[in-house]
Amino acid sequence: MKECVFRGIATAMVTPMTGTGVDYEALGRFIEFQIDSGVNALVAVGTTGESATLSPRERKEVIRFTVDRVAGRVPVIAGTGTNNTQHVIEFTHSACADGADAVLVVTPYYNKATQNGLYTHYSLIADASEKPVILYNVPSRTGCNLLPDTVARLSEHPNIAAIKEASGSMAQVVELIARCGDKITVYSGEDGITVPMMAMGGQGCISVASNVAPRLMVEMTRRFFDGDVAGAAKLQCQLLPLMNALFSEVNPIPAKAAVSALGFGEDRVRLPLTPMEPAHREVLYARMKELGVLA
Numbered sequence: 001m002k003e004c005v006f007r008g009i010a011t012a013m014v015t016p017m018t019g020t021g022v023d024y025e026a027l028g029r030f031i032e033f034q035i036d037s038g039v040n041a042l043v044a045v046g047t048t049g050e051s052a053t054l055s056p057r058e059r060k061e062v063i064r065f066t067v068d069r070v071a072g073r074v075p076v077i078a079g080t081g082t083n084n085t086q087h088v089i090e091f092t093h094s095a096c097a098d099g100a101d102a103v104l105v106v107t108p109y110y111n112k113a114t115q116n117g118l119y120t121h122y123s124l125i126a127d128a129s130e131k132p133v134i135l136y137n138v139p140s141r142t143g144c145n146l147l148p149d150t151v152a153r154l155s156e157h158p159n160i161a162a163i164k165e166a167s168g169s170m171a172q173v174v175e176l177i178a179r180c181g182d183k184i185t186v187y188s189g190e191d192g193i194t195v196p197m198m199a200m201g202g203q204g205c206i207s208v209a210s211n212v213a214p215r216l217m218v219e220m221t222r223r224f225f226d227g228d229v230a231g232a233a234k235l236q237c238q239l240l241p242l243m244n245a246l247f248s249e250v251n252p253i254p255a256k257a258a259v260s261a262l263g264f265g266e267d268r269v270r271l272p273l274t275p276m277e278p279a280h281r282e283v284l285y286a287r288m289k290e291l292g293v294l295a
Contacts, residue, residue, distance in 0.1 A: 002161045004185045005102045005132055006075050007203050008221045010041035011210040012048040014256050015062060016265030022058055024065055026265030031069045033264070037214035040204065042070060046079035046104055047141065048208055048252045053270040060094050067099040077206075081106035081136060085121050089128045096130040104134045104164065104206070109142040115150045122154050132161035134206075138189060139167055148175040155180035164189040164206045170196060177201045191217075191243040195236040198224050208251055209243050212258040213293045242291055245284040249276055254284050261285060261294055 011034050016026035034042060044066040045051045045059050054062065063078045070076050078095035080103045082088050092103050105125055107113075113121060126133045135154065137146040145167060154160050165173055166189025173193075177186055181201045188197040188205040198204070198221070210217040216239060224232035246254045253269055257276040260267035267275055276284070288294035 001182055002132070002158075002184060004203055005077065005134065005161055006041035007225070008040035009204055009210050009214065009217045010043055010075075010077060010187070010206045011039050011214060012043040012046040012206050012208055013066075014211055014252050014259050015045070015049040015054065016259070017050075017268045017270065018266060019268070022054075022062060023265045027062070027065065028069050030259065030264040031066060033262075034210075034214055035070070035073055037210075038218045039074065039210060039214050040218070041075040041077055041101075042066060043077045043079060043104055043206060044100075046077075046136075046206075047081075047106060047138070048211070048255060049079060050252065050270055050273075051079050051081070053273075056091075059091065060098070063095050063100060064098045075101035077102045077104050077134065079104045079106070080125075081108075083108035083111045085124055088121075088125050092125060092129045092133075100131060102132040102134055102161065103129055104136050106136040106138060107142045107144050107146050109144075112142075112144045115147055118144070118146055119150050119153055122160065123157060126154075126157045126159040129159055133159055134161060134187075135163040136189065137163060137165050137167055145172075148172060148179045151176055151184075152179040155183040160184060162187060162203075165197070165202075166190050168193075170200075173197055173200055173202075191246075192236075192240055195220065195224060195229075195232050198232075199229070208246055208255050209239060211255045212246065212262070212288060213239065213242060213291055216291065216293070239291070242284075242287040245280070245287045248280045248283065254280065257281055258284060258288060258294075261288070
């Protein structure tokens with residue numbers, strides 16, 4: 001198997017914003033909070049970071065800022081995916097030049113490429129990248145499913161190191177790991193099934209919940225890797241109400257509300273996203289208080 005980019009929890013960070021742009025002061029404090037909480041890697045400008053509505057300049061600046069602030073303490077994974085292959089290659093070149101340790105590339109959205117199109121798309125990106133490429137399969141958001149057969153073909157590429165698998169299908173996870181789990185690292189892309197995926201051979205999670213409860217998410221994976229599977233499963237169950245609240249509206253609306261409540265910037269998302277509905281917000285804050293992550 002190729003070397004893991006990380007093992008454990010990588011936070012798919014929100015991007016704090018003001019009315020005029022990215023809030024770099026809040027982002028810097030948030031990065032420190034995450035590292036102090038023990039996360040194993042950070043994702044800058046993933047889909048949770050509102051990559052779709054950041055300008056190309058902002059995307060590059062957030063990645064550069066994150067790399068500089070982290071200063072090698074944990075791996076930085078740059079989200080470089082779009083639905084335009086050439087744009088992905090350009091973002092990937094830029095992220096690699098700015099010091100990212102790996103790139104995370106979501107499947108093309110709206111275009112809904114065929115499996116052959118997906119294979120060609122990722123192969124060209126991997127050919128062009130100077131750093132390891134992590135595939136990202138999230139069909140509920142993109143409208144296309146990167147199937148295990150295609151992942152198995154892509155796993156032969158020396159620069160494709162891992163997949164963030166968020167199809168939600170444990171049957172697909174099992175097939176994926178059976179087909180190519182000895183060639184690439186498999187990460188959960190769904191917080192709620194992290195422990196079950198690790199039980200099948202996954203190496204952790206690229207997580208939304210760790211924006212809010214990083215210590216608990218890290219502890220969950222630590223218990224599993226230390227052999228305390230029952231303890232990890234118990235913590236997975238304890239965290240599930242928070243995870244459900246974080247997806248009561250479209251991600252990252254709840255995550256941004258939660259991070260703002262923790263003191264990291266304004267509760268602001270870019271249109272067409274809008275702030276969290278009051279009823280859902282009330283439940284989210286209650287779940288955070290139950291876990292002791294919000295006073």
